[in-house]
Amino acid sequence: MNSFHFAAGHLRYLLIFDSKGAEPAASLRNSLINEGAEFKELYAGSGRDLKWISEEISSQKNGTCLYAALETGLLEKLETAAVCAGYLPEEIQFIPSGSRRRIFCAHCHHISITDCENPPVQCSSCGRYLKVSGSRSGYWQAYLAVDREAF
Amino acid sequence: MISAVIKEVICETATVKRFRIGDIKGRPLVKFTPGAHLVTEIGSSKKWVRPYSIVRYTRDGSYEIAVLKTERSRGGSRYWHEKVRKGDGLKISLPRNGMKPSFSARHHVFLAAGIGITPIIGMARWCKERGIGFELHYTARTKAQCAFYSHLKTNFPGQCHFYFTRETAAERLTPELLYQYRTGTAVYICGPPAFNHQYKAAALAAGFPDRAVYTEMFVPPSSEGRKPFVFSTSHGSYRAGAEENFLDLLLEKGFQIPYSCRSGQCGTCEISVKGGEVDHRDQFLTAEEKMEGRMLPCVSRGKSITFPLIIEL
Missing domain, CATH: 3.40.50.80 (Nucleotide-binding domain of ferredoxin-NADP reductase (FNR) module)
Structure with missing residues (x-):
C-alpha cells in the first residue's frame, strides 16, 4: 500500500x-x-x-x-x-x-470500474488492455490508464 | 483600444467621482467577469494612461469606473477630476481580470480599504446573484469619505461591515478576523499597498492556501532607490534616468509592448532578459520566473550603468 x-x-x-x-x-x-x-x-x-x-x-x-x-x-x-x-x-x-478502481482510458476517455487486482485491465468501451498508472486525476476521480502495448 | 465617450459624471464623495463610459457609436460594450479593470487613455496634449476597475455594467451596455483624487496624484486622477466632462472622448482597452471570483470557494470574504472597493462591488453582486455566501469588510476614514456607502448598505444589507477609522467610537478592521473561517473560504484584498501586504500576510498565517488569497492594487511600488541604468536591444543601447519608467522608455523607442495595469500586477508587459541585473519590483512573477530571465518593465528596471541589461524584444 x-x-x-x-x-x-x-x-x-x-x-x-x-x-x-x-x-x-x-x-x-x-x-x-x-x-x-x-x-x-x-x-x-x-x-x-x-x-x-x-x-x-x-x-x-x-x-x-x-x-x-x-x-x-x-x-x-x-x-x-x-x-x-x-x-x-x-x-x-x-x-x-481494496481493489475497486475507476480507470480513465487515455485513448477513448471512457471510465471503467474494475475490481481487477492485477493489471492489465480491459477498457469496457474500446476493449483495449490497459496498464494503470499511479497517477490519479482528481477531476475524473480515476486512475490514468494507457494501452499496455504503448510500453 | 476602443473609442469611447464619457456619458455621465457623478460625484460619489468629495474625492471620488464615478464616470459612465460608453461606446462612441452607442453599441453595448462587451460584458466581463467581475473584478475586471480597463486601461483608459484620455487627454489632449498629454495622454493619461491609467487602469481602473469596472464598478458596474449598466443596462445600456456602458461601464462605470470610480476615480479617487489623490493628494499624491501623478497627474492622472487630477486630470480625471478636474478636466473630464460628459461628452469627452477617450480610448479604453477590453476588460481584463487581475482579480476574479474563485469558482471553487464556498464562502467569499472581501476586504476593501478606500477606493479598493471598486473591483469588489461587482464580485459581491456576483455572489449575491448566485446565492453564494460572502461578507464585505470595508474600511474608510469617515462615512462621508466612504464611496458607495448607500449602494452597499442597500444592496448587501446583511453582508456589509463598515469600519470608519476617523469617526468617534471607531471600530477597526483587524487581521484577527481572518482566523475564524472554515476551509473553502477565499479572501480578496484590495486597498493601498500596506493594507494589501498586511492582510495577505495575515491570511496566509491564518491558514488560507496561497491560491485562495487574491489581491489587487493599481498603485505602483515605491520609486525609492531607483538608479539610472543602461539597456541594450538588437536595435542599440540606451540609457534610462533614475526618474524614467522603463516601459515608457521602451514604448518611446518604438517597441510594441502590450501593457495593462502599469503597477506590476498583471504580467501583460513581460519581456525576456538575456543578461544584466534586474531590480524586480513587481508582485506578479515568481522567484523562479525571475530566475528564468523574465521581467515586467512597467515597474522593474536595470540595476546599474556598469552592467547593461540585455533584453530580447
Missing part, C-alpha cells in the same frame, strides 16, 4: 481512515507527532456513514490538510464532499484500499 507524504506548512491536519487504511495512517501519525503538528484522527469503522464524515471535513477551519485512507467507494464519495467543502487539491491526500 502507498504511504502518505507529510505536507508541511499547514496549521492542522485531519486524518480519516478505516481498518484497511490503518497502516498508512499509523505511519503518518508518527510523522505528525514527530513534527509537533496539531492533528485530529477519525476512525471510519463500520456504522460510520458519509454524512458524519462530510460534516467533519466541512467544519474544519482554514489551513487544514485532509488525509484519508479508506475503502475506494467511500473515498470517492469523500472526495466529492471535500471538493464541495472547498478543499484545494494541495490540501488533500487520499489512499484508496
